[in-house]
Amino acid sequence: MGDTIFHVLQHAVPDATALREFVTSLPWPVITLDATGKVIHVSQKIPGFADIGGTACTPSLAHLFPDFHAALRGEPRHHVAQTADLTRQVAGHAVHERLVLRPVSGGAYLIVIDQTTLRELEVTSTQTSRLAALGFMIAGVCHEISNPITSVQSMLQILQSQKQLGPVLLEKGLANIASSIKRLLQISSRLMNFSRVGEQHSAAFRLDTLVEDAIAILRQDPRAARIEICFEPGSDAMIFGSVGCMQEVFVNVFENALHAMEGVGRLDIRISRLAMNRVAAEIRDTGPGISHQAMHRIFEPFFTTKAAGHGSGLGLSISNEILHEHDGAITAENNPDGGACFRIELPLFAERS
Ligand SMILES: Nc1ncnc2c1ncn2[C@@H]1O[C@H](COP(=O)(O)OP(=O)(O)OP(=O)(O)O)[C@@H](O)[C@H]1O
Ligand SMILES: [Mg+2]
Known part of the structure; x- marks a missing residue:
């Protein structure tokens, strides 16, 4: 059974030894699920686990995590950590737990964190999910470095x-x-x-201003000198979240476009309001577009088509995590007339409060 956990993850995380050490060193139990949601391994005993364990796991987890099945199917936009809170009765006492679901190739990890431990650690839900995401990147990092x-x-x-x-x-x-x-x-x-x-404070901010600031950063890059950048502010959309993180997302996407256009072309940024109090920013470039083989892998950590030393392959996977933390999403497609188009979707702030 010990080996099954690593077999499932072999495709996503090449360094099984690093992964084995990481999982066993975690202070929290880690449950490994296969692609159907069935529990195949539990790293530590969890009191009252029968409540959520075995094959019975699937319906209750699907209820707790709205994107559960999409995540297990390995859909790229759900390839991020999700968190949910759960209260269970164990030996007559209510136990509060935070569950972190981390999809990987061929299944997912579920980390069960006791809320008492969580309070001791004084971390927020976003931080927990981010630390879990980082943790699972570690095995990949060991391989990459x-x-x-x-x-x-x-x-x-x-x-x-x-x-x-x-x-x-x-x-x-x-x-x-x-x-x-x-x-x-x-x-x-x-x-x-x-x-x-610890350094990321959340606040309400104008999406237009954020895009303008990211454009100003891009313009400092000498490769942008002959790129036409078209952006008409005026959406007045307000977003709630970390300005620094969100700026990182836009700069990542802009820099990718810049690299793809190899010094000449046009970058179009359009913001539009969507139904359900959401807003979308579309970023189109006039580069060669994303190849069919690369399209389903671009959000994977360390996937890059750039020459050695020119890209870490982490830009889009980190952007994907950040957007998910902000209840947003990022998708990519090719324009019918050439070039790539990235679409960033976010909830509007005003209507949220
Ligand atoms: N606008 C684009 N046009 C064509 N391909 C793109 C575009 N944006 C991203 N890609 C593809 O997605 C891959 C992954 O992008 P990502 O930002 O995650 O990493 P990277 O750009 O290669 O490395 P880093 O972000 O560290 O510079 C790129 O290597 C490239 O193949
Ligand atoms: Mg990049």
Whole structure:
């Protein structure tokens, strides 16, 4: 049974050893579910688990998590952590728990956190979900950083073993080391931003202003010099959430478009109000669009088509997590007349309160 948990995750997380260590080191029980929602492994005993365990798990979890089945089916927009609160009767006492559902290839993890522990840790629901998301990225991170570290190590060994080091070999060796270190720094800075749980204050803000600020950041990039950026503010949509996180989302999407257009093209940003008190921002570019093979993988952590050292592959997966935390969503498609179109959907603030 111990191995089943890792077998299920093999496709999503390449480094099974790192994952095994991570799951067993968690202070909370972790339940592994297969793609049908059936419990296949429980890492620690949970008092009164029969209440939510076994095959009986599926209906109650589907009730607790509205996107439960979509998440298990592996639909990209549901590839984020979801949280739900549950009160169970255990030996005549009410036990309050927070459940974090983390979809992975071929199933999902369910982390059961006792609310008392949660209060001790003084973390909010968003932080719990974000920490869980980060935790499950760790195994992928271990795998991702091992390549550049090995590369630096081998290159150093080669350089150290040469008695007389020629300038060509030295230059090549240093360039190789520099590119590996660049990749390591990219991964660490992306994860660092995402993990700054304590520094993000939520507030109401104008979506137009946020987009304008993100455009101003983009314009500082020399690759944007010959890109036409079209945005007409005026939607007056108000959003509630973390301005810093949301800005990261827009900058990520803009930077991807910039990279795709290779210096020349047009970036169109349009904001429109939707039904159900929601708003959508559409970001279209005139690049080559997203290939059919890449389309279903772009929200996966570490998926990138950029050359080594040019992308961590974390931009869209982190954006997806951030939007989910804000009750939003991000989707991608290709424009019929060429280029990619990203659509960011968010709830409006005014109508929420
Ligand atoms: N506008 C776009 N046009 C074409 N392909 C895109 C576009 N945006 C994203 N993609 C594809 O999605 C992949 C994943 O994007 P993501 O932002 O997650 O990582 P990245 O851009 O490769 O790395 P990083 O964000 O760290 O620079 C990209 O490598 C690219 O293949
Ligand atoms: Mg990116």
